[in-house]
Amino acid sequence: MSKVYYFKDQDKIGLVLKELGIGDFSGMRVPVKVHMGEIGNRYYVKPNFIRLIVSELRKADAEPFILDSTVAYTAPRATVLGYRIVASLHGFTKRNIKCPIVIDDKGFPTSLNDFTFEVVENIYNSECMVVVSHVKGHILAGFGGAIKNLGMGGVTKNTKKFMHNGAKPVYDPSKCSLCGTCASICPLNAITIKGDRVEINYRKCGGCGNCAASCPTGALTCRIGNLQDLLALATKACISGKQVIYVNVLKNITRSCDCDPRAGPIICPDIGYLASRDIVAVDKASLDLIDEVKPRLFEKIHKIDPYRQVKRAQEIGLGSTEYELIKL
Ligand code: SF4
Ligand code: SF4
Known part of the structure; x- marks a missing residue:
């Protein structure tokens, strides 16, 4: 059964990352996959928390860098330069985070189940990753957690369009x-x-x-498949053969995603942080904890069952919906 650590104080992140074996990342370049927020959005995971993770990676003798990819819709983040400007406005600078900020715009094809997903270059070339995801609602996927962060955020614009058009x-x-x-x-x-x-x-x-x-x-x-099913497959293309630590942030839980300048209002009280080596378990635990406070929250708002992506990810071997929640 997979372990999922649950903590409310962000300063416990160092302890949790050690429990999850951050020492294994020693000597490696480690992308810290984040979403730095669309211009106007106020709810993305803030740089002060990301800085703590970067600091722990450095203590483990790893070489971290912040990573996200350009978006497929018309917005400042659709280009590398535009995203750099937004990132800087949101406090994601090398000076503030103490590591490079990388925006990927090209990738390499990875074939799975008759589909080809272009995984962005710096994920494709990495052996390990830390994936930090803001948990919130999503108009088209029901909710967004780690699977959404990688399944859409870990692939190129071409693949993003392919998935939306395919659904x-x-x-x-x-x-x-x-x-x-x-x-x-x-x-x-x-x-x-x-x-x-x-x-x-x-x-x-x-x-x-x-x-x-x-x-x-x-x-x-x-046309091709349900968006949540495609997200699970694209996630598999991103993480296969890699060591990954997932950190989900259940704070500022909004109706819509960090790509949305009008993502609010906040629809659930803050819950805290979850971390695991299992992407299925960490997203399932996120939904379960929200369910305890606000039953069927995302389903009621978006009329989409958010558990679908989690179940599909389990079916294709990405992890387990059975987990042990360890409260710190
Ligand atoms: S429910 Fe159907 S028509 Fe409506 S956005 Fe989704 S795929 Fe498009
Ligand atoms: S949901 Fe009902 S109305 Fe819509 S296409 Fe199917 S059968 Fe027709």
């Missing part, structure tokens, strides 16, 4: 019963019933696959 629906009117479920659950209101058929506004559709997952007759199917 868009294909409609077969001959199978449609006009029940209206798809229109009622679409988080972006991209579906309407018009006369005797369903109409999909593909400009509004963000590609989550929720309509296809909820269609009772099979009239809707995803």
Whole structure:
């Protein structure tokens, strides 16, 4: 059974990282995968916590650097230069964090289950990683934790687009019963019933696959696959063969993700920090702890079952939904 450490005081991160074997990273270049927040977003994991992790890596004789990748939508973070400026505005500078800040924009293909994911260069070339994830809601994936941080944030813009487009629906009117479920659950209101058929506004559709997952007759199917399933696969492409420590931050738990300038409001009281060597366990524990305080929180808000990505990640061998929670 996987161990998940739970602590409320950020100063315990050193103790936890030692328990999780940070010493194994000695002598290695270690990407610390983070999300430095879109311009206008205030809820991303702050540099003062990341600095503590960098300091522990240095004490372990590792060579850390902060890493994220450019985004596929139109925003300052879509280019390396634009992301550098945003990172600097948010306090992610070499001077403040005490290590280099790297923004990846290119990657290398990795094939899995008939798909090819381009893993960003500095993850592709690493033997180990620390992945720090802000846990919050996500309009298209239900929630975002470690799987979302790597599955979308660890791949190139081409692969990000491939996943969103691949989750868009294909409609077969001959199978449609006009029940209206798809229109009622679409988080972006991209579906309407018009006369005797369903109409999909593909400009509004963000590609989550929720309509296809909820269609009772099979009239809707995803072009390639459900977004959460693709995130789990892309995560596998990022972490296969590597040693990884995951740190999930359950603070400032917002309705939407750190890519969203209007991600608020905060929808759950702060819970603390979780850390593990198991990506499935750390995300499952995050959802379970939120569930204890606010049952089915993300499902109620986004009409998407956030456990799907966790279950899929377990099915493809990334870890276990069974875990031991160790409170410090
Ligand atoms: S959920 Fe499926 S069956 Fe129901 S209206 Fe939508 S496409 Fe038709
Ligand atoms: S995939 Fe379906 S549910 Fe998701 S945004 Fe597009 S139309 Fe809406």
